[in-house]
Amino acid sequence: MKEPLLEIDSLCGGYKSFRLQEVAFTLNKGDFAGIIGPNGSGKSTLIKTLLGDLKRSSGTMLLEGKELSAMPVRQKAQAIAVVTQHIEDTSMSVLEYVLLGRLPYRELFQFFEKKEDVARAEKYMELTGILKYRDQPLSSLSGGERQLAAMARALTQEPKLLLLDEPTSQLDISHQVQVLDLVRELNCELGLTVLMIIHDLNLASSYCNRLLLLDGGKLHTQGAPDEVLQFSIIEEVYKTVVVTRPNPVTGRPTVFLVPRHQIEKLKKERVINE
Incomplete structure (x- = not known):
């Protein structure tokens, strides 16, 4: 039986001009879940509400049975790591940047990094393939390499839940696959949710x-x-005509856009198939 990690029930909140409405779902330990939807559908609003950056008006948000809003900031930072689509442009070294992931574990008046924290950072830098950039400025890395550095920083936090905000939006297909292959590997082998x-x-x-x-x-x-x-669901939500077919390798659904000049042809085919 799967064990719940994040339980969201009847969640409402957000901005005055846009609000989440009765959102409810459960994320089990070991899940790799994707939040999808058109622009302005509430994806970022949901993440910001989970993190407490936006106020909720009602509903519950439980992490391992504990109310998120009641958790101390330090405890929440140890449990949840976030990787955004915009990575800081900073002159600090890659190692210094990755070590920021250990901030939630720092003791009062601790001015130097512990050896075990540096070892953790180097472990995850090696795992993400950026250990060779250890002493280079983060600003000298490419977009894909910075994304991997951000991933290493999040992993150095050793969280229970990893939140990713469009981690591939500014990457070419090679780096998209590299980043998501890594996330899937962490999900499958380490059980990271x-x-x-x-x-x-x-x-x-x-x-x-x-x-x-x-x-x-x-x-x-x-x-x-x-x-x-399913094509009917996608067309309803995205207001765009699509075709879905199984991927010949994975068997999972693949979505194909239909140009306007081909829509009539598709409609005729659908009528025939019906």
């Missing part, structure tokens, strides 16, 4: 075992990729 905002539906299908589809601040559909990525 992942909740990721992602726009690319095909990447979401390829890597996530669960999808949460948001629309207008509401949770429209949730489930396995083949349950969520």
